[in-house]
Amino acid sequence: MRRLYADLHLCPNLNDPxxxxxxxxxxxxxxxxxxxxxxxxxxxxxxxxxxxELCSEAxxxxxxxxxxxxxxxxxxxxxxxxxxxxxxxVSVLCDSKNVSRQAAKDRRVDLLNFPLTDFHNRFFDMAEAxxxxxxxxxxxxxxxxxxxxxxxxxxxxxxxxxxxxGIAEGFHLPIVLSSGASNExxxxxxxxxxxxSLLFDLSKGSALGAVSKNPITMVKRNREKLSPRFVAPGxxxxxxxxxx
Amino acid sequence: xxxxxxxxxxxxAVDSAGVFDSREFMDAVWGAVGKLYGEYGASKSRLTMIxxxxxxxxxxxxxxxxxxxxxxxALASMTRIGNKPVAVHVASVSGTIKALYxxxxx
Numbered sequence: 001m002r003r004l005y006a007d008l009h010l011c012p013n014l015n016d017p018x019x020x021x022x023x024x025x026x027x028x029x030x031x032x033x034x035x036x037x038x039x040x041x042x043x044x045x046x047x048x049x050x051x052x053e054l055c056s057e058a059x060x061x062x063x064x065x066x067x068x069x070x071x072x073x074x075x076x077x078x079x080x081x082x083x084x085x086x087x088x089x090v091s092v093l094c095d096s097k098n099v100s101r102q103a104a105k106d107r108r109v110d111l112l113n114f115p116l117t118d119f120h121n122r123f124f125d126m127a128e129a130x131x132x133x134x135x136x137x138x139x140x141x142x143x144x145x146x147x148x149x150x151x152x153x154x155x156x157x158x159x160x161x162x163x164x165x166g167i168a169e170g171f172h173l174p175i176v177l178s179s180g181a182s183n184e185x186x187x188x189x190x191x192x193x194x195x196x197s198l199l200f201d202l203s204k205g206s207a208l209g210a211v212s213k214n215p216i217t218m219v220k221r222n223r224e225k226l227s228p229r230f231v232a233p234g235x236x237x238x239x240x241x242x243x244x
Numbered sequence: 245x246x247x248x249x250x251x252x253x254x255x256x257a258v259d260s261a262g263v264f265d266s267r268e269f270m271d272a273v274w275g276a277v278g279k280l281y282g283e284y285g286a287s288k289s290r291l292t293m294i295x296x297x298x299x300x301x302x303x304x305x306x307x308x309x310x311x312x313x314x315x316x317x318a319l320a321s322m323t324r325i326g327n328k329p330v331a332v333h334v335a336s337v338s339g340t341i342k343a344l345y346x347x348x349x350x
Contacts, residue, residue: 030333046320127299185259185329192334193321195313199280204313 003208006034006064006215008089008111009142009178014039014047019183021054026184028058034093034216036063039092041083065089067113073102073129080108088222089113091140097123104131110218111140111176114164117149119156124164129171139168141210142180161200163226169206176218177210250309252257253294253344256319257308258301262328266296269303272325273332277318290314304344312337 012023020037027035037051048064055062066087070076076092076099084090091111094100100123103109112132113120124139132139141164145157168175177197181187188196194207202210224230229237256286258269277286289311295304307315319332340342 023304147321185323187331187332188320192316195316196320199317223299 001216003212004033004216005031005212006036006219007032007179007187007211008036008038008063008176008181008215009140010035011180011182013182017050019163020051022184023058023181023187024051024054024058026187028060030187030189032060032190034061034063034219036065036089038065038067039087041066041079049099063088065091067091067093069093069095070099073098076102076106080106084108085226088219088226094123095121100124100128100227101131104128104137106137107135109135109137110125110222112137113140113142116142116145116157117153119160122160122164124167126171129167129173132160133171133173136221138174138176138214139164140176140178141165141197142178143188143196144180144182146187146196146199148185158200165197165200165202173203174214174218175206175210176215177207247286249290251290251306251339252309252312253338253341254305254307254312254315254334255338255348256303256305257333257335258303258330259333260301260325260328260330262330263298264325265298266293266303268274268325269298270297272322272330273305273319276322277315280318280321281314282311285314290304304341
């Protein structure tokens with residue numbers, strides 16, 4: 001069976017419909033079949049529908065995603081309470097230790113994202129990985145900085161990613177590789193993204209899983225949870241009626 | 245007996261608004277491989293240009309089999325040639341030139 005590839009972090013300028021459309025078409029051309037675009041928390045349903053239509057024209061599946069940047073664990077909890085059921089994927093940018101720990105242990109958080117160029121504020125360590133592996137969170141790695149940085153900054157980034165990917169694999173924490181692309185020139189084919197991840201010592205199998213199996217499993221699980229038939233993990237409403 | 249070195253041919257799609265000559269393009273590829281893997285790593289790739297069509301944005305290069313992933317990563321890391329933004333995608337990989345052209349239908 002052919003692999004389906006996903007890019008969960010496309011970052012077009014949402015105010016420019018042409019730009020959104022161009023990025024979606026390019027992703028489709030490069031072989032992606034599922035994409036996610038971060039939307040503002042108070043995004044109108046019409047906006048989501050418009051992007052969904054663009055994606056279906058390009059024969060792709062669209063996943064709604066929100067990126068949270070809370071400053072405190074309490075802010076994270078209140079944001080999650082408000083928006084969890086509105087979006088299919090919730091990502092948290094962890095730029096403080098308290099927020100990272102709270103995000104890792106909260107089962108409503110899907111993706112843990114760390115600031116890629118601020119090396120002092122990357123709190124993905126063994127404790128974080130252990131907490132995340134007990135919940136359902138996944139470590140997200142954006143490829144954009146790998147393409148845009150040069151010299152010592154890229155060396156430091158590769159070194160940090162190598163350490164974090166090793167920790168994640170040690171704790172069986174899934175990794176998702178995303179593009180983080182804001183223009184078409186920064187988009188790469190899934191197999192090229194996997195090849196880039198070999199730079200931080202991810203095995204070929206894990207790298208391919210990180211652009212196909214891991215994101216798709218996560219989206220399936222979340223869609224099931226958000227469906228009105230869902231009761232609890234493994235339990236769903238099969239039929240409703242007076243004779244049940 | 246000397247072991248035969250296995251090679252692979254890569255068909256590349258060069259996505260850019262600019263047009264580059266083959267030398268500019270190949271220098272950029274060597275530069276990308278050298279930046280990521282150093283001179284020692286680049287020397288292992290046995291990179292050679294086979295065909296280049298600047299107008300169509302199409303190129304064929306030959307690399308050592310063991311360096312295919314290395315070259316793929318280096319090509320993916322290319323974002324500029326000169327001052328022009330560029331993205332290089334591997335369209336196809338094959339063991340012979342004939343099969344490669346059959347695959348890419350040129």
